[in-house]
Amino acid sequence: MPTVTDRERTTEPRTERSPVLLAEGSRAYRIVALVIVGAITGLALIGTTLSVYRMSQVTAVMITAIAVVGLNLATGYTGLLSIGHSALFGVGAYATGILILDYAYSPLLTLPVATALGFAVGLIVGVPALRIRGLYFSLVTLALGIAFPEIIRRFDDFTGGAAGLLIRSQFLTPPSWTGLTRFERGLWLYGLSFVSLVVVMLLVRNLMRSRTGIAMRGVRDHEVAIRSNGVDVARTKVITFGLSGAITGYAGGLFAMNVGALSPDGGSFTLVKSIELITAMFIGGAGTLLGPLIGSTVTVFLPELTSTWTTGPISGVLFGVTLIVLVFFMPEGIAGRLQIVIRRFVRVVPSDHPVARRRASSTQNSGGKVTGEEPVAAGGAEHPPGPNSDDASSEGSSR
Amino acid sequence: MELFVERLLAGVTNGSIFALLALALVMVYRSTGTLNFAQGEFALFSAFFAWWLVGTGLPVWAAVIAGMLAGFLLCAAAERGLIRPVQKKSELATLIVALGLFSGLNAAVALIWGTDTKVMPSIVPNGLDDYFELFGARVYGDTVVTWVALAVVTLLMTVLFTKTELGLHMRAVADNAESAALTGVNTSRILMLGWGLAGAIGALAGSLATPLAPEQLSVTTMFPIFIGACAAALLGGLDSLAGAVIGGLIIGVVEAMVTGYVPLVGGAMQQTTAMVMIVLILVVRPNGLFGSKELERV
Numbered sequence: 001m002p003t004v005t006d007r008e009r010t011t012e013p014r015t016e017r018s019p020v021l022l023a024e025g026s027r028a029y030r031i032v033a034l035v036i037v038g039a040i041t042g043l044a045l046i047g048t049t050l051s052v053y054r055m056s057q058v059t060a061v062m063i064t065a066i067a068v069v070g071l072n073l074a075t076g077y078t079g080l081l082s083i084g085h086s087a088l089f090g091v092g093a094y095a096t097g098i099l100i101l102d103y104a105y106s107p108l109l110t111l112p113v114a115t116a117l118g119f120a121v122g123l124i125v126g127v128p129a130l131r132i133r134g135l136y137f138s139l140v141t142l143a144l145g146i147a148f149p150e151i152i153r154r155f156d157d158f159t160g161g162a163a164g165l166l167i168r169s170q171f172l173t174p175p176s177w178t179g180l181t182r183f184e185r186g187l188w189l190y191g192l193s194f195v196s197l198v199v200v201m202l203l204v205r206n207l208m209r210s211r212t213g214i215a216m217r218g219v220r221d222h223e224v225a226i227r228s229n230g231v232d233v234a235r236t237k238v239i240t241f242g243l244s245g246a247i248t249g250y251a252g253g254l255f256a257m258n259v260g261a262l263s264p265d266g267g268s269f270t271l272v273k274s275i276e277l278i279t280a281m282f283i284g285g286a287g288t289l290l291g292p293l294i295g296s297t298v299t300v301f302l303p304e305l306t307s308t309w310t311t312g313p314i315s316g317v318l319f320g321v322t323l324i325v326l327v328f329f330m331p332e333g334i335a336g337r338l339q340i341v342i343r344r345f346v347r348v349v350p351s352d353h354p355v356a357r358r359r360a361s362s363t364q365n366s367g368g369k370v371t372g373e374e375p376v377a378a379g380g381a382e383h384p385p386g387p388n389s390d391d392a393s394s395e396g397s398s399r
Numbered sequence: 400m401e402l403f404v405e406r407l408l409a410g411v412t413n414g415s416i417f418a419l420l421a422l423a424l425v426m427v428y429r430s431t432g433t434l435n436f437a438q439g440e441f442a443l444f445s446a447f448f449a450w451w452l453v454g455t456g457l458p459v460w461a462a463v464i465a466g467m468l469a470g471f472l473l474c475a476a477a478e479r480g481l482i483r484p485v486q487k488k489s490e491l492a493t494l495i496v497a498l499g500l501f502s503g504l505n506a507a508v509a510l511i512w513g514t515d516t517k518v519m520p521s522i523v524p525n526g527l528d529d530y531f532e533l534f535g536a537r538v539y540g541d542t543v544v545t546w547v548a549l550a551v552v553t554l555l556m557t558v559l560f561t562k563t564e565l566g567l568h569m570r571a572v573a574d575n576a577e578s579a580a581l582t583g584v585n586t587s588r589i590l591m592l593g594w595g596l597a598g599a600i601g602a603l604a605g606s607l608a609t610p611l612a613p614e615q616l617s618v619t620t621m622f623p624i625f626i627g628a629c630a631a632a633l634l635g636g637l638d639s640l641a642g643a644v645i646g647g648l649i650i651g652v653v654e655a656m657v658t659g660y661v662p663l664v665g666g667a668m669q670q671t672t673a674m675v676m677i678v679l680i681l682v683v684r685p686n687g688l689f690g691s692k693e694l695e696r697v
Contacts, residue, residue, distance in 0.1 A: 081494075136687065140678050282491065320503020331492040
């Protein structure tokens, strides 16, 4: 578990130099938060000036990132390894596709349905987790991942079958209130994906600080311990999988709106997609807030990068090698590693932290110079200093 | 009757391939405690190697054995060089290394031997007329070879684990590596050997599967077989060798029967049906049919 390495590494430098504490709700904290929000908005606006091709790539990254956020909820935070998220992604995508084509829904209105269906399928798949654990549970999700393309092919009068589903761009026109024309669909989806990603990440951040979130991490770290603390493990697992499915289903809906063509045989809804999502989650950092975004960026751009150096299968070899090298040097993922490094210097603590109150003046002075890296430190706050589940739950009850 | 026997035999043949690769997965699980996602690609690499050796004029049986040797070395080296260093870090890191090996090996095969489909010759003559009849059903040489291979491998493994000191050491390491090391077992060597044997068995499965597989030998040949083997290993219980064999045969036969006799799902949803049945079995027996229950001390 990454949390164990966290502890080993962070206790070391603390003896040399204690990190600057940044109390939540203090003025320094607010300034840092404001700068981050400004920076993110600025980056997003710069993104709109990209070429159409680049912008669609960034949109693809963000949609993948939303799907990975969903996976991360189940696998990264709760420890339920899922190889079936490709199917949840597909459920959302096909819900959107079918609703637009057969029921003349406007694209935006299909997203709640895609989310609800993802939630429902997630719940159903989550139920066996009550009895089946570990890799055996992964087999249940594997079954889902295998079943989905076959079901799509079997019920072809409904889903378009192997031939696929084509949503022509006239159905995907941006809503009139945006003032965008049919040919600015790229920009519309860029904006929509960006807002969705931010909202979903904020929701997950808050969820992980809630009682449920603490219960989820407890289930991952030590099921027996968290159960003896009064957490309903069964309920936590099922709900987590439902929420995870909802988020990934939502991402699927966005994917359908972005791509406009769905097929059971491409890599979009098969196990290949599941592997891609898992890879992205681990490269970014399982169980971290920013991990999904970083990981998706790497998995979308790394194959392109390796294919500019060489052509053909060598890029595949390089991708595999890079993956292994990444695991060797940062098994906690990129975001996980950044978190560890940043926590040596800055720590975000709750507003009622005794030391932070005493040092309130010093944090205000140094708050400004770390702004660039702050998002990860802010993400770090959702791993409380002591990663033990009992620490975590005591912190939760104090809220 | 004829049709039934034919379907049953086809199922047993597919099941034997699943069972062989599932045995490899179980060997790795017993050594390292993880599912080796790259097992199918190790087998693919070895099968391509064997195919290449056949092309250089080696007899097929010798090429298959050389392929097994290559699989042994490849897997043992991967365990020593790539898996063991990250294994201590986290279980999930091990999984990612396996995923990296999965895409790396697959691309390496495409790089070395190309993405076009190869025809791997069978060990025995497998022309249209090389069959004998069993209850009216035609049985070809290829299929018999897979049954024999599964039987021989199972027998050898049983002898290894129950009659030899090496097998005893392997069981001890699988049970509790630290205690085994304290009693003087060279755990490092045993772990490498476990992976190596898995690689060799996987290579055998790969070489035998390709003449039967619809895609013959290409970069995508092993993935569906690997999925079947995963399901087989989990159905039987991840740490049970007998479970892997029985699980593999069950999955092969169930798939064949569903394809043949349930017209509604037919050929389109055979894997789904098999998987749903496995999930139902797991709900009743959460550790597979023969797997041992995980004990957790608090």
